[in-house]
Amino acid sequence: MSDAPWLTVLGLGEDGLDGLSPANRQVLDRAEVIMGPPRHLSLVPETGAERIEWPVPFSDGLPILTGLRGRATVVLASGDPFWFGAGSVIARNFEAAEWTARPGQSTFSLAAARLGWPLEGTQTFGLHAAPLTRLRPHLSPGLRAIILLRNGAAVAELATYLTETGFADTQLHVMEALGGPRERARSVSLTEALLGTFDHPVCVGLEVAGEGRVFPKASGKPDEIFETDGQITKRPIRALTLSALAPQRGEHLWDIGGGTGSISIEWLMCDPALTATTIEPRADRAERIRRNADALGQDRLNVIHGTAPDVLSDLPLPDVVFIGGGLSADLLAWLRDALPAGTRLVANAVTLESEALLARWHEELGGDLLRIELAHSAPLGPRRGWKSAYPVVQWSVTL
Structure with missing residues (x-):
């Protein structure tokens, strides 16, 4: 087999050959195999090449394409294959030396x-x-x-x-x-x-026009956009928690004790390159997290029904971990021993016992320990007064 790429991803417009340059027409004429969806194949006249319809779902076509390795193959795609097209999938599954791309005009x-x-x-x-x-x-x-x-x-x-x-x-x-x-x-x-x-x-x-609810761009989305049974990190605490998690492009989050899923969902909203897995021991809450993620446009959230640390060893390693529920000494010890140096960890605690646990681990591993106390105005007889929420202790550390 030659060192030259055997696979060409060719961007095709609705005008078929009329929109192709002479060089791209030559690529088609020399192809031994032309593969693509039926609509794309119908835009190209017979050249003597073998024709293969790309199956549905799209992933089923990759083994077929792999079997063509070494034969001059053209895969037809719409317009620019690297703008919501097939190009990125092929690039992930084949060596760079095997393929080349010739984009057309994008839709x-x-x-x-x-x-x-x-x-x-x-x-x-x-x-x-x-x-x-x-x-x-x-x-x-x-x-x-x-x-x-x-x-x-x-x-x-x-x-x-x-x-x-x-x-x-x-x-x-x-x-x-x-x-x-x-x-x-x-x-x-x-x-x-x-x-x-x-x-x-x-x-x-x-x-776009209308009176629909607009989501703010800042962290700390309104509590009302989440379906919840009451187990939710409230908006001000969520904003401070996202700040402590400090998402950076391409990072993966473990959200342990997902509850409503608000932390991992807001994490994903920060940037499309972020990914997240949430672990929730209660089946009804795991299902609710799935509904929230889907409804709020974050269907890429991976929801695991299980208990940490039992299910963690089977998951891809995270860059950042948030513990919102299920905090224990065993869980912290597992994370310390299993995760690589540089992993960031944020844990929130409300009870006296969990506060004491975070204080001990802060003494051992360092990091930042923050006590968050909030109060909201509420009726007090004929007047108003401050009603305090339970204080939250937040520990942030880089392992």
Whole structure:
């Protein structure tokens, strides 16, 4: 086998060969195998190459592609394969020397050009294989976004979701088959989107408007956005806890004793490159965490029903650990012995016993020990007074 890449990821537009450069046409002509979704294959004339339809789900196609190793293979993708496309998946699964990419014009670029929107000020979402709830943290009046959807029927689903979240005045710009002979663009209301018929491939430009709840960008989201049975780290404490956890791009969090999941969900909201696993011993609470994560657009949260430290040894190691429940000397000892140096640990305690435990470990391992005391105004006879919450002791340390 030659040292040259045997695999080419080729970005294809709706105009098929008309949009390809001569060099990219030569790549297709020389291919022994052309692999891609049926719609992409239909845009390319017969060249004598073997044709393989990429299966659904997408992951099922990777073993097939691996079996083609050594044969000149072209994988067809939409527009720019590295903008919510197949390129990143292939790059993760094959050596860099095996593949090359030839991107085409992205759907986002075409849509922005039709709408006259600057891409640097427009949010982009690839929701063709992801839930519409990914939009939820971003919805606010004035937002402009371009969204890729899985099919025409998803336009009505998007309109329904925007109505349910309180943004029924949003303007939708529905664009079908951009860049090809079937291209069509329409600006519609949510009602018109519910009644209309749209053809795949479809993307939608949103100009968000309405009276729906807007999530603040700062840590300490409103308690009311979480479904809870009362077991929740309240907003001010959550803000201080997120500050102590200090998320940095690409880090992974263990949230031990997840309760409502508010800490790990807010962790994920800080940056799309962050990941998290929450461990919750009660099945009903684990299910509630799952619902909260999905509803708030953080479906990538990994929820484990189990007890720490019993389930921890089977999990990928974290960069940061938060203990919000189940604090014990055994758990702290396990974390100290099992986790690598540099792992950050934050634990919150409310009871006298857990406070004493953190004080002993602070003496042994150092770090910062913080006592947080808050009070809220409350009726006091005909007047008002301060009603104190239970103080919280927070220990932060780098192992």
